Amino acid sequence: MKGMTIIVQTITRLVKIFILLYGLYLTLTGHLTPGGGFAGGVVIACLYILLTLAYGRQWALRRFPRRLAGSLDSVGGFIFLIVACLGFGFGGMFFVNFLERFFPGRPFALLSAGTIPLNNIAICLKVAASLFLVFIVMAGARLLEKKDRTYDYKQEEEE
Amino acid sequence: MIQLLPLFVAIPLGAAFLTALAAFKARRLADVGSALATGALLVLAVITIGRQGVYPVGGFLAPLGITLVLDGFSVLLLLIVNGIGFLATLYSISYMERYTSKYKYFTLFLLMIGGMNGVVITGDVFNLFVFLEIASIASYALVAFGGEHEELEASFKYLVLGSVGSGFILLAIALVYGATGQLNMAGIAMALAGTDKHLLIAFASVLFLAGFSVKAALVPFHPWLPDAHPSAPAPISAMLSGVLIKALGVYALARIIFNVLGATPLFGMIVMGLGVLSMTVGVILAVGQWDFKRLLAYHSISQMGYVVLGIGLGMFILASGGDSVVAGTALLGGILHLANHAAFKSLLFFCAGSVEFRTGTRMLKELGGIQEKMPVTRLTCTVASLSIAGIPPLNGFWSKLIIVIATIQAAFTYPGLLVLTAVTVLVSFVTLVSFLKVLRYVFLGALPDAFRKIKESPFFMGVTIVSLALLCAGMGLLLVPAARGAILDPAIEALKQGLGYGSRVLAGM
Amino acid sequence: MVFPLCFALFVVGLYCVLAKRNTVKIVIGLAVMEYATNLFFILLGYRKQPRLADVQAPIRVSVANLDDFFFKAVDPLPQALVLTSIVIGVGVTALALALCIRLYQRYGTFDIDEMRRLKG
Numbered sequence: 089m090k091g092m093t094i095i096v097q098t099i100t101r102l103v104k105i106f107i108l109l110y111g112l113y114l115t116l117t118g119h120l121t122p123g124g125g126f127a128g129g130v131v132i133a134c135l136y137i138l139l140t141l142a143y144g145r146q147w148a149l150r151r152f153p154r155r156l157a158g159s160l161d162s163v164g165g166f167i168f169l170i171v172a173c174l175g176f177g178f179g180g181m182f183f184v185n186f187l188e189r190f191f192p193g194r195p196f197a198l199l200s201a202g203t204i205p206l207n208n209i210a211i212c213l214k215v216a217a218s219l220f221l222v223f224i225v226m227a228g229a230r231l232l233e234k235k236d237r238t239y240d241y242k243q244e245e246e247e
Numbered sequence: 248m249i250q251l252l253p254l255f256v257a258i259p260l261g262a263a264f265l266t267a268l269a270a271f272k273a274r275r276l277a278d279v280g281s282a283l284a285t286g287a288l289l290v291l292a293v294i295t296i297g298r299q300g301v302y303p304v305g306g307f308l309a310p311l312g313i314t315l316v317l318d319g320f321s322v323l324l325l326l327i328v329n330g331i332g333f334l335a336t337l338y339s340i341s342y343m344e345r346y347t348s349k350y351k352y353f354t355l356f357l358l359m360i361g362g363m364n365g366v367v368i369t370g371d372v373f374n375l376f377v378f379l380e381i382a383s384i385a386s387y388a389l390v391a392f393g394g395e396h397e398e399l400e401a402s403f404k405y406l407v408l409g410s411v412g413s414g415f416i417l418l419a420i421a422l423v424y425g426a427t428g429q430l431n432m433a434g435i436a437m438a439l440a441g442t443d444k445h446l447l448i449a450f451a452s453v454l455f456l457a458g459f460s461v462k463a464a465l466v467p468f469h470p471w472l473p474d475a476h477p478s479a480p481a482p483i484s485a486m487l488s489g490v491l492i493k494a495l496g497v498y499a500l501a502r503i504i505f506n507v508l509g510a511t512p513l514f515g516m517i518v519m520g521l522g523v524l525s526m527t528v529g530v531i532l533a534v535g536q537w538d539f540k541r542l543l544a545y546h547s548i549s550q551m552g553y554v555v556l557g558i559g560l561g562m563f564i565l566a567s568g569g570d571s572v573v574a575g576t577a578l579l580g581g582i583l584h585l586a587n588h589a590a591f592k593s594l595l596f597f598c599a600g601s602v603e604f605r606t607g608t609r610m611l612k613e614l615g616g617i618q619e620k621m622p623v624t625r626l627t628c629t630v631a632s633l634s635i636a637g638i639p640p641l642n643g644f645w646s647k648l649i650i651v652i653a654t655i656q657a658a659f660t661y662p663g664l665l666v667l668t669a670v671t672v673l674v675s676f677v678t679l680v681s682f683l684k685v686l687r688y689v690f691l692g693a694l695p696d697a698f699r700k701i702k703e704s705p706f707f708m709g710v711t712i713v714s715l716a717l718l719c720a721g722m723g724l725l726l727v728p729a730a731r732g733a734i735l736d737p738a739i740e741a742l743k744q745g746l747g748y749g750s751r752v753l754a755g756m
Numbered sequence: 757m758v759f760p761l762c763f764a765l766f767v768v769g770l771y772c773v774l775a776k777r778n779t780v781k782i783v784i785g786l787a788v789m790e791y792a793t794n795l796f797f798i799l800l801g802y803r804k805q806p807r808l809a810d811v812q813a814p815i816r817v818s819v820a821n822l823d824d825f826f827f828k829a830v831d832p833l834p835q836a837l838v839l840t841s842i843v844i845g846v847g848v849t850a851l852a853l854a855l856c857i858r859l860y861q862r863y864g865t866f867d868i869d870e871m872r873r874l875k876g
Contacts (some may be wrong), residue, residue, distance in 0.1 A: 278788040328758075373837055373840075376841075377840060377844065378843045380847075380848070382846050384844075384848060387851055387855075388851060391855060391858070394858065396860075396862050396863070396871075399855055399858050399859050399862060400859065400871050402780065402855055403852070403855045403856070403859060406848070406851065406852055406855065407782055407786065407852075409790070410789075410790075410848055411770065411773060411786070413848075414766070414769075414770075414786070414790060416789075416791060417793045417841060418766065418793050419795065421793060421796050421797045423802060424797075424800060424834070425800045430833070430837075562819060610825060656842045
């Protein structure tokens with residue numbers, strides 16, 4: 089895939105930062121307004137898909153290799169689990185919202201709601217990385233070639 | 248102890264992420280990490296024996312939040328899942344050398360174990376669905392792990408049927424939520440206790456039955472199993488046949504019907520009917536098979552029929568107000584057979600894997616005469632075969648005997664049930680015939696020239712099959728009063744309490 | 757009234773899974789079943805109100821008049837559940853399509869009638 093025409097490439101270059109910001113906004117304010125880690129992650133994954141379509145697969149994979157995506161996928165899941173397990177140490181219970189006790193925050197402030205923003209960030213990482221991975225793997229599969237080394241395995245996203 | 252309950256889910260998931268993260272650098276890390284994780288899970292499972300309790304996740308209490316519930320039935324299933332899981336990990340260390348990207352295998356394997364543990368300990372219907380899907384998706388991918396024609400075809404078939412089953416389960420959950428406004432199992436049980444049977448609940452029960460029957464591969468819903476189980480790598484066949492269909496199918500079905508929605512006599516009869524059908528059809532189809540693992544897969548269907556027959560008989564007697572002791576006997580038979588089947592069927596799949604590992608084939612007609620080359624495999628395979636056929640000192644005999652006794656006892660009240668006794672004994676006999684064929688064609692006879700140089704299976708595989716064979720020989724000891732009081736009786740009590748589950752869980756056990 | 761339509765949609769999906777011979781169409785049928793269930797779940801959250809305009813999305817816009825809000829808002833729990841079930845659906849669909857691609861590479865067809873290595 090060589091990418092698309094210069095018009096598409098220019099427009100993509102112009103809007104990409106806004107898409108990224110929108111995804112981050114959805115993620116970071118997920119505990120206040122509709123959105124959250126999953127929606128934000130999907131938006132960010134869509135940005136990468138747009139870049140891949142506009143600039144071609146080689147370009148995208150050079151900047152965001154598949155192995156990095158796989159690692160980020162696992163890191164996201166792992167952060168989620170660590171936050172849940174920290175509840176053991178601080179709150180005495182799995183998944184307990186331990187930060188809320190120490191930093192109560194005002195309702196509707198950005199820094200509030202304890203561990204929920206952290207979980208949102210972890211989910212955003214995981215969803216963005218794994219959706220991008222799914223797209224890249226499927227786009228990379230050549231339909232009629234007998235020998236193909238891409239192995240499609242798909243990890244399910246944690247909710 | 249109850250504080251450690253979430254670790255059953257947290258350890259395998261964490262190990263899965265770490266394996267995926269780190270293991271393409273250091274190859275041995277995946278082996279060691281997975282073995283450590285599953286070993287730790289086994290230790291935890293052993294600690295849970297004889298305990299019970301309720302764990303509110305995140306500090307939200309029972310009717311509102313998600314709870315994890317540990318009771319007798321969960322403990323038994325935790326022991327089975329993590330015991331077989333640990334042995335399968337050990338076995339995989341040697342067996343999976345033939346495949347590339349072993350760390351992906353271990354990632355999926357650990358996700359599957361985490362999902363099954365979650366299904367077993369959760370106390371929330373929707374959470375059960377989530378864990379069920381985690382385990383199912385991991386198993387779809389694992390069946391396709393080889394990436395050849397047969398594996399992909401089997402995996403696709405499994406995925407389509409499994410997803411239809413999951414769709415039924417989700418719809419049933421939605422109906423239950425609509426009818427009661429609760430998702431917590433205890434909350435639903437409280438809302439339904441003492442009321443008349445709502446039509447919606449009956450509909451939901453049927454949908455649950457259909458969904459979980461797909462997962463448990465009972466006969467009208469079985470076509471995926473004989474394809475999926477032989478196609479997977481041997482340790483995964485053992486996990487699927489030995490554990491997955493029990494944890495996702497029979498455990499979930501029994502839990503939902505007994506403790507959440509409430510059993511009715513008609514429903515018990517339907518479940519019994521499914522059991523008898525699976526038993527006979529499975530064994531009849533198994534007799535004509537020439538593929539070693541495919542034959543074992545059909546026997547899985549047949550043996551699951553025994554388990555479901557025992558549980559359905561208990562359900563029927565309890566719901567129609569019969570003798571509680573007879574119902575207890577039937578449930579004991581079903582549950583003990585569930586545990587026994589996990590032991591001997593995993594052992595058989597491991598043996599089939601060892602034979603395939605060394606000879607490269609699993610067609611019975613191409614094998615033969617390898618008894619001198621692989622004496623350990625031969626011995627353990629004989630033990631397992633005699634056990635599944637119900638030959639006295641081994642474990643399969645005791646559970647089948649108890650099921651037969653239960654049907655005879657029940658027949659005093661309902662004489663028609665004597666048919667069940669006859670069918671049970673007959674199926675057991677056909678099973679014996681079928682396994683004599685296996686032993687004859689694999690281990691006896693003339694040794695083909697191609698197999699002159701084969702050796703005994705590698706160390707880890709040998710350790711696994713020997714320990715499982717010892718387990719098969721010794722599991723009859725579970726019926727000794729002390730062991731029975733610790734493991735089996737709490738499981739039966741958990742099922743017999745029926746909708747009383749709700750008030751007990753809400754009171755924190 | 758709307759609920760039976762969800763079941764109709766579910767049955768349409770089931771029919772698609774059972775009757776179609778094309779692997780991709782089977783996956784579409786699975787997705788339709790999934791969406792029918794999700795739709796049913798969402799509809800369960802609706803609360804009967806005198807006027808339709810009174811029903812609010814379960815988002816708290818201000819701290820004031822909380823009691824009024826609790827009375828009017830639709831049930832938020834099904835929405836959370838449906839989000840989870842959509843994520844699961846994405847996983848299943850992605851895996852199913854990956855399998856379709858691999859099957860096409862191996863067999864050169866999407867027709868399940870021609871994939872018959874396994875039988876018995």
